[in-house]
Amino acid sequence: MDYSEILYASEGGIATITLNRPDRLNAWTGRMHQEVKAAMRAAAEDEAVRVIVLTGAGRGFCAGADMQNLQTIQGGETRAATQAEAPFDPASAADFQKTYSYFPAVPKPIIAAINGPCAGLGLVISLYADLRFASDAAVFSTAFSRRGLIAEHGSSWLLPRLVGFANAADLLYSARRVSPAEALAMGLVNRVIPHEQFMAEVMAYAGMLAREVSPRSLREMKREIWNGLFQTLGEAIDSANADMAGSFVSEDFKEGVAHYVEKRAPAFTGR
Structure with a gap:
């Protein structure tokens, strides 16, 4: 446009x-x-x-x-x-x-x-x-x-x-x-x-x-926060627990640990 x-x-x-x-x-x-x-x-x-x-x-x-x-x-x-x-x-x-x-x-x-x-x-x-x-x-x-x-x-x-x-x-x-x-x-x-x-x-x-935080985390947190306005506490907990497995296998989680351990700036990809 x-x-x-x-x-x-x-x-x-x-x-x-x-x-x-x-x-x-x-x-x-x-x-x-x-x-x-x-x-x-x-x-x-x-x-x-x-x-x-x-x-x-x-x-x-x-x-x-x-x-x-x-x-x-x-x-x-x-x-x-x-x-x-x-x-x-x-x-x-x-x-x-x-x-x-x-x-x-x-x-x-x-x-x-x-x-x-x-x-x-x-x-x-x-x-x-x-x-x-x-x-x-x-x-x-x-x-x-x-x-x-x-x-x-x-x-x-x-x-x-x-x-x-x-x-x-x-x-x-x-x-x-x-x-x-x-x-x-x-x-x-x-x-x-x-x-x-x-x-x-x-x-x-x-x-x-x-520069400093995971784009994937931002994307998922934004979804959680806005959806959470329509959920009970229990529903928000269950939803977060279901999402946690995906975080553990993401590239950004691996990079989040690596840059902290290696004491360097992060290189997040959003994946």
């Missing part, structure tokens, strides 16, 4: 997807949705890529759905047409086959590098990432209640699991602006980084994952 609303780059085991409508604070469009999905597939299928970073161009991450598009939705018209698209991975759990819930089906860690304002659908997109790092110039809002909308695209399920019921209710009901410090305190983001060092520190962390 030719990209017109995102940028895609791959270097050092890191694929960087940049939402690229800076004049609109990277407001989300149908075209951007398709381009991000295509870029995620390109990163997933590229064996050289081990980590994916999603960020925004200019001073914003994503201000939500483009308001010009929202103005075209009238009467009984809905965005239901987007629900009919093919799933990212038909073999994934049904919960990860919805329009925006496919990030968990991408078999590599996704880091949302939230460099600025992150609102509405932009916030939902970030919730589906595995990790969220925020610049101290970021600001967060669910926005939906101030547009006469509902808790869109699974945010009513995701937010309570990330920040607890009370915080989720506050964020959704009020749609107030939340600072990076408050977002960190409630668990909405993993880390807040000074804006001047933001992308350098994000890429340093992503580089650590790309």
